[in-house]
Every structure is written in C-alpha cells, then in structure tokens.
Amino acid sequence: MITATLLIIAAYLLGSVSSAIIVCRLMGLPDPRTQGSNNPGATNVLRIGGKKAAAITLVGDSFKGLIPMLVGHALGAGPAVLAGIGLAAFIGHLYPVFFGFKGGKGVATALGVQFGLYWPIGLCVAAVWLFVAKVLKISSLSGLISMALAPVFVWLFWDEKALIGMQLIITGLLIWRHRSNIRNLLDGTEDRISAKASSD
Numbered sequence: 001m002i003t004a005t006l007l008i009i010a011a012y013l014l015g016s017v018s019s020a021i022i023v024c025r026l027m028g029l030p031d032p033r034t035q036g037s038n039n040p041g042a043t044n045v046l047r048i049g050g051k052k053a054a055a056i057t058l059v060g061d062s063f064k065g066l067i068p069m070l071v072g073h074a075l076g077a078g079p080a081v082l083a084g085i086g087l088a089a090f091i092g093h094l095y096p097v098f099f100g101f102k103g104g105k106g107v108a109t110a111l112g113v114q115f116g117l118y119w120p121i122g123l124c125v126a127a128v129w130l131f132v133a134k135v136l137k138i139s140s141l142s143g144l145i146s147m148a149l150a151p152v153f154v155w156l157f158w159d160e161k162a163l164i165g166m167q168l169i170i171t172g173l174l175i176w177r178h179r180s181n182i183r184n185l186l187d188g189t190e191d192r193i194s195a196k197a198s199s200d
C-alpha cells in the first residue's frame, strides 16, 4: 500500500516536469506557453523551435508516462496500481505542480503510459496516430482519433476494468484539453503539422 502510494505520487511529480518548457529554455527558444497555440507540447515546440526540439520534447513527455509504468511492472504492481500510476503521470502533465497547474494536452504522455502498460497497446495507438497524421497532417486530430480508439485497444489486449477505466478517463481528459482544437477543426481553421524551418 505504501509502495503503491509512493509510486503514484512519484508518477504525478515526474508527469509535472514539462519537457516543452525545459527544452525551450535550454535551447534558447521562446516559452511555448506564449507562442503558437500556447501549448507546452511537442507539436507547438515543432512550430516554434523545429524538429530537433520537438523530438526531444516528444521523447521527454513520453518517458514521463513510460518510466513510472515500467517501474510499476518491475515492482509487481497489479492492474489497479498500474492504472493509478498511469493516471497520475498523465494528470501531472496536464496539471503540473511545478508550473502553476497549467500543462499540456497529454498525447505524448498518454502514449508513454500505453507503451509502458503493454507495448502492443502503445504500438496500435501510435500506428493510428501516424496514419491519421500522414493522411490529414493535423496533429490534434491524430491525437484525438488515436486516443478515442485507445480504450478499445486496452480492452482487446488487457481486458481489466481498472485499466479500461484509466484509459477512458485519460481519453476524456485529453478530449477536454483539446476543446480549442476541436473548435478550430469544426471551423476549418486548425493548423496543419508544420515545423520551423530555420533550426532544422
């Protein structure tokens, strides 16, 4: 019980470390919360800083979900504790204690949680993301569609109520965090994936 609680708290704290803000600071780029979509996430870092900064942000944000899940597995955590760890890491990214509880939209961290839970789940979600991104070239729509399907992948690969519940909550929160993107998608004004050219 104590180990589970500590794991969940540690996952939240790790999730609260914003890769986008740190990467932009270290690379001398503008604060992602004040540029582009104002979102501290890899897509916005791609816009304002280019591919290298975005790739580091993507890996950093994914690892915030991946590492706590792998530690949970290594310590023999069951589905309920794994669900708590995954949710905590994701919520840390959305509502980070270190950045005034104003975080990102959660796609990369959710993907890390899914890979850490059971890699085929992550692979399926990533494949959907890549396919939609290749065809439609809109990051938010790729995230929304792949994460809307994620509960189905969890159910197919690991039919456990706590884990499906975790994914349903993650998907719900992720959709909520994308409400401005959804408005833009409906208006036809959502940005297509684009990288700042000069720094690549």
Ligand code: G3P
Pocket: 037, 038, 039, 041, 042, 043, 044, 105, 106, 107, 108, 139, 140, 141, 143, 181, 191
């Ligand atoms: O992962 C974030 C992405 O889905 C949307 O980002 O910057 O276009 O709002 P952005």
